[in-house]
Amino acid sequence: MESPLALYRRYRPETFADVIGQDHVTTPLRAALANNRVNHAYLFSGPRGCGKTTSARILARALNCEQAPISDPCGECDSCRDLARGGPGSIDVIEIDAASHGGVDDARDLREKAFFAPVRSPYKVYIIDEAHMVTTQGFNALLKLVEEPPPHLRFIFATTEPEKVIPTIRSRTHHYPFRLIPPRLLTTYLAELCEREGVSVEPAALPLIVRAGAGSARDSLSVLDQLLGGAGPEGITHDLAVGLLGYTPASLLDDVVDAFAAGDGAAVFGVVDRVIETGQDPRRFTEDLLRRLRDLVIVSAVPDAPATGLIDVSADQAERLVQQANRFGPAELSRAADLVAASLTDMRGATAPRLLLELICARVLLPGADPSESGVLARVDRLEKRASIAGGPPSAAPVREDPAPPTAQHPTTPVTEPETSAPVVEPAPAMPEPVEPAVAPAPEAEAPAAAPAPEPAAAPEPAAPPAPAGALSLVDVRRLWPDIVEATKLRRRVAWMHLTQNSQVVAVEGTVLTLGFANTGARDSFVNGGCDEILRQAAIDVAGVDWRVETIVDPGAAGGQGATPPPRQAPPAPEPPADEDRDDPPPAAATDPGASSAAREAIRSTRPAGPADDDGPSRAEADADAHPDDPDADTSGLAGAELLQRELGAQVIEEIRHS
Known part of the structure; x- marks a missing residue:
């Protein structure tokens, strides 16, 4: 059993209506044939495989059709059947390959035979393919014949390089430039051929075939023929096209x-x-x-x-x-x-x-x-x-890079002179009277006077920008997470410690990032300390995304350096006698692993010096490489009450000293 012909031979057009992508050529040619105004010489030029030789054959069939003048050959007369696909050919239509017959001797031989009348057809048609290969001497030998041919003679030159055809020949022809076939039109044509062949093809594979054909119908059909030969039961797949054509996945x-x-x-x-x-x-x-x-x-x-x-x-x-x-x-x-x-x-x-x-x-x-x-x-x-990501809508209020933690909300009268609050927190020995209760809430006003804190709960949040189409997936976020965490270290040391020790990324949905914390104290300290805003700004700098940070309690959460060990339970201290000097019990923040390092430092500043706690890094370790602008990097200049006020929102009403 013989193998079938190549696709570009089996599906070669037989009429001008079947030629795709060359309407600017076929439409005027059909009009000239229908009106019996055909010229004696034509020059078809254009890239390879775009239909030049095929159109020359169709023109020759239409000229010699028994029903001429006609725009398309009838396909029924003897001449049309001889010149059809798979036909024996016609003695009156001569195709010459100028690559091997372009010399002056070949031109003289053609000139001698051209004066003989056609045998069976009205015209003797010469189709000279690769006409740019004809030598200058050969063109000069044909010049007189092309300029003044006998009435039965027609010339059709086909070439990919029309500039190499001598001007004297070009000036005596009607020049029709062919073009590359548009990709969308070629894609549709290939899909139709696959349906005729009964082979399924994935839509993603067709653009690869068109790309390999580079706009040439013949080259595209050759590529499709190769894929059809190697296709399995599932047809032509994208992976098959990528593998056979050598494209990058x-x-x-x-x-x-x-x-x-x-x-x-x-x-x-x-x-x-x-x-x-x-x-x-x-x-x-x-x-x-x-x-x-x-x-x-x-x-x-x-x-x-x-x-x-x-x-x-x-x-x-x-x-x-x-x-x-x-x-x-x-x-x-x-x-x-x-x-x-x-x-x-x-x-x-x-x-x-x-x-x-x-x-x-x-x-x-x-x-x-x-x-x-x-x-x-x-x-x-x-x-x-x-x-543009960080700015949000034009009407949104500017966001502080390191907002202060919110303080307890009490209806108090603001104090206009912040310096008068210092004796309240640290009473001087010379004061003869105790501080009046009405003046006790003065430290509350000190924090807003020194560093006014935003009130996100009272003011409505600006509308978040819509999620971009290229939002990061959870895998992408975890890949970028070390860089984001490192960026928070330059902004605020406490935020970096929370992210490395007490939390991990749980989910990412659009512009919402969910963090899981090991316990409630760690989560509250992270949020109340404004660390979520620090994380948001770091994400904008590193990944270019504006996240809304949400926090949950996840007992299995652990940061990049492992989970924080549980706090040790200290044995209950014996009740001291009433007449002995004693220290007040340490606040819960002193042993809470979720409290910030600065808060624990404030608690330790009120206790005697002793061995370092083991519920987190020491102050020296935390401040070893802190950024100069980090507000938590250096707290040595603040009193314990001021640190409590800033970190925990606490309020010192009265401090009792024992001699």
């Missing part, structure tokens, strides 16, 4: 683009290693990466580009492109595409393609190391994106 491109967006160098170079280890061509990977960046640039400028057909991708791929484009700025994408495009030329014939690919990735990751205008614009793009 979409998962690798998604990973490297996501890593670029997050600034994750480890993930970027991990993808490069996977490219090399799986035996893929680094140049092909770079070319596919450039195409992906091109798609992202278009999606960034036109968000509905996949729907309008500006880019030809499947539905699921279009959704991923929109999400990825939202994580970049236009300047960042343009700079990355320029770098990759410029490096493609350098990778030609390179002896170390992996090294060049890694250098490309390093330059994309570090816009700060690029002193050019594109590097500056990329950095400005990042800053503007973060500012």
Whole structure:
């Protein structure tokens, strides 16, 4: 049993109506045939595989059809059947390959035979393919014949390089330039052929076939023929097309683009290693990466580009492109595409393609190391994106970077002179009278006077911005979590200690981040101390997302350095005699692991010096590398009552000293 013909031969058009993507050529030719105004010489030019030779054969069939003048051959007469697909051919239609018959001797031989009348048809038609291969002497030999042919003679020149045809020949022909076939039209055509062949094809595989064909119908059919031969019972799948055509898997491109967006160098170079280890061509990977960046640039400028057909991708791929484009700025994408495009030329014939690919990735990751205008614009793009995320709606009140913890709310009369509150907290020995109860709440007014605290409970919160289309998943957040936690360390040391010792990420849904804390005290201390706002600002700086932080109690939660050990239960102290000097029992914050380090320090400042507590890092360890702007970095200048006031919202009514 003989194998079937190639697809491009089985489905070669037989009429002008079957030619796709060349309406600008076929429409005037059909009109000329119908009106019997056909010229004696034509020049068909255009890329390979776009229908030049096929259209020349259709024109010859229409000229010699028994029903001529007619716009399309009838397909029923002897001439039409001879020139049909699989037909024996006609003696009056001569095809010449100029690549092997382009010399002056071949031109003289053609000139001698051209004057003989056709045998069976009205016209003798010469189709000269690859006409640009005819030598100058050969064209000069044909010039007189092409200029003044006998009435029965017609010439059709087909070439991919019309500029190489001498001007004297071109001026005596009607020139019709053919074009590449549009991708959407070619995709529809290939899908119809698959239905005729009875083979299923995944929609995601068709754009790959069209891309491999590069707009040529013949080349696209050749690629489709290869995939049909290798298809299994499930038909032509996306994985089959990627493997046979040598394209980079979409998962690798998604990973490297996501890593670029997050600034994750480890993930970027991990993808490069996977490219090399799986035996893929680094140049092909770079070319596919450039195409992906091109798609992202278009999606960034036109968000509905996949729907309008500006880019030809499947539905699921279009959704991923929109999400990825939202994580970049236009300047960042343009700079990355320029770098990759410029490096493609350098990778030609390179002896170390992996090294060049890694250098490309390093330059994309570090816009700060690029002193050019594109590097500056990329950095400005990042800053503007973060500012737009952090700023929120224009009517929203500005958010303090380190808000003070809220104090207990009591209806008290504000004190206009904060310095008068110092004797209340620390009574002077010379005062003859005890402090009046009406003046006792004075320390409450001291904190707002020194550092006014916002009142989130009283003022309505501004509306949160809608979740971006490229919101981070839980896996992405956990990958970026160490960097986010480290960023909180530069803002506030206590927030960093809570995140590393008492909490862990539980869930991420849109712009809501849920943290689990080991106990209620740790959670309350985190929230009351304003650490959630510190975490929010750090997330904007590192990941470019504006989270609303929610906290829950999760007994199994443990930070990046392990869970906090449970507090030791001290044995009950014996009741001291009434006439002995004794110290007041330590507050609950002294042993609560959830209390902030500064609060515990305030408690310890009222007790005698002794061995360090083991419920967390010592003060020296906590302040070893603290940032100068950290309000919790140095508390040595504050009295114990002031620390209690700032950290716990406590109030010292009266302090009793014993001699």
